[in-house]
Amino acid sequence: MMQSRQLLYTRLLKSEEKCPLDLEEISGQILEKCAGLPLAIVAISGVLAVKTSKKDQWERVRDSIGPALRDSSIETMKNIISLSYFDLPPNLRTCLLYLSIFPKDHTIEKENLIRRWIGEGFIHKQGGRSLHESGELCFNELINRSLIQTAEIDGAFGGHEVKSCRVHDTILDFIVSKAVEENFVTIIDAPGFVNPDPLNKIRRLSLQHNGEIPPDLVVSHARSLHVFGRNVKIPSLSDFRLLRVLDFEECEQVEDDDLAGIDDFLHLKYLRFRNAHSVTELPEEVARLQNLEIDIHGYSGMMEIPEIIQQRLVCYVTVVSDGWTTLPDEIANIQGLRVLEGLGVYDQSTEFIKALGSLNKLRKLSITFYNCQADGDNWEENMEAAISSIYKLGQASLECLHICIDEAVPLSFMWPSGTCHRGGLHHDGSGMDGIARQTRETEPSHGRYQGGRRGDPGSPA
Numbered sequence: 001m002m003q004s005r006q007l008l009y010t011r012l013l014k015s016e017e018k019c020p021l022d023l024e025e026i027s028g029q030i031l032e033k034c035a036g037l038p039l040a041i042v043a044i045s046g047v048l049a050v051k052t053s054k055k056d057q058w059e060r061v062r063d064s065i066g067p068a069l070r071d072s073s074i075e076t077m078k079n080i081i082s083l084s085y086f087d088l089p090p091n092l093r094t095c096l097l098y099l100s101i102f103p104k105d106h107t108i109e110k111e112n113l114i115r116r117w118i119g120e121g122f123i124h125k126q127g128g129r130s131l132h133e134s135g136e137l138c139f140n141e142l143i144n145r146s147l148i149q150t151a152e153i154d155g156a157f158g159g160h161e162v163k164s165c166r167v168h169d170t171i172l173d174f175i176v177s178k179a180v181e182e183n184f185v186t187i188i189d190a191p192g193f194v195n196p197d198p199l200n201k202i203r204r205l206s207l208q209h210n211g212e213i214p215p216d217l218v219v220s221h222a223r224s225l226h227v228f229g230r231n232v233k234i235p236s237l238s239d240f241r242l243l244r245v246l247d248f249e250e251c252e253q254v255e256d257d258d259l260a261g262i263d264d265f266l267h268l269k270y271l272r273f274r275n276a277h278s279v280t281e282l283p284e285e286v287a288r289l290q291n292l293e294i295d296i297h298g299y300s301g302m303m304e305i306p307e308i309i310q311q312r313l314v315c316y317v318t319v320v321s322d323g324w325t326t327l328p329d330e331i332a333n334i335q336g337l338r339v340l341e342g343l344g345v346y347d348q349s350t351e352f353i354k355a356l357g358s359l360n361k362l363r364k365l366s367i368t369f370y371n372c373q374a375d376g377d378n379w380e381e382n383m384e385a386a387i388s389s390i391y392k393l394g395q396a397s398l399e400c401l402h403i404c405i406d407e408a409v410p411l412s413f414m415w416p417s418g419t420c421h422r423g424g425l426h427h428d429g430s431g432m433d434g435i436a437r438q439t440r441e442t443e444p445s446h447g448r449y450q451g452g453r454r455g456d457p458g459s460p461a
Contacts, residue, residue: 259279
């Protein structure tokens, strides 16, 4: 019981605090109902964490758990997870149910999850915040309630931003069961295996492992299609006319022909490719779609983005490269580009680096100054162009700048006298550590600067 108390109190109280005397007895009764199960204790602490420290509130939680079932740890866990689930506000309950689309043991990227939520229409602006910021609030609330677990933290310069999460198998089993029961999602993870009843109207479809859509399954009402893995048979998209979210994750088998007819998806809000290296060109017709966000993760330079898409301001694009690939100059002409990550400055043309400064909608930039000899005699020109572009972006919409620098790069050359302020960006001649320190001191809530040398904890892998 002592270890159980320590686990509960660690989750609820600051290390120097003790449990209030009037709550000691009731907390013991709650722990007794948890039957010593660590996951049950963590889950119930998530419920208590959002309650006031009043005895009547804790008594309600205790009474909601039901009787202690010492001979059935499974039923105890179900009771507590069910309590945690129904204690959520309706919008958070929907966001949690949505996690049923992911396979077991899957690492879920926070940014991707928030964009899926937004694309589905689950997120609404709260208190003057943007949709993305409101989505972050929902994500953090699920973390605080211990319903999802932190998988990766961005620890650059002492930061604690969660970058990805996982769902415990027991909690995921509950979520999937509830999602299937409510016909919230349909999961196909083997040929011919459909969960649940194939006669139900399909709302969201998740294809996993060796999944293949049965020919008699009606998918015309599906709002989202999520495809995981290289062994899934890619379905014809011709019947998915009402999609809001289309996501291909680790799908090297997706080819250009598989995207035929995507321009008919008039409701599509979020289109994502992660390591879909066989797709060589986005269909030009995508440019017709209003307010579409395109997310290309693991961009290898092989995928062509037509000029008409580059020029459409209503089409927002995310490109994540590997830090070494030479990107085509056309990427720097995508006026709708708002996230660019994994950009190796010395691996690009000088024209590309100069053009970056004109991307007025760019919100997040992650660049690396590795291998300064890669560009021959032009490395200094590329560095100067990068500094100039960063300055221009800092005066526009840039909110987050992440820089990684090789030991060989002369910092005194890279950061000359002069400053650049915008969204938490501040550069001067005091060296990288000084820049980071000053940034933290002056950083507004929406801006963020991260920097590091190659191999630092904050450096991209």
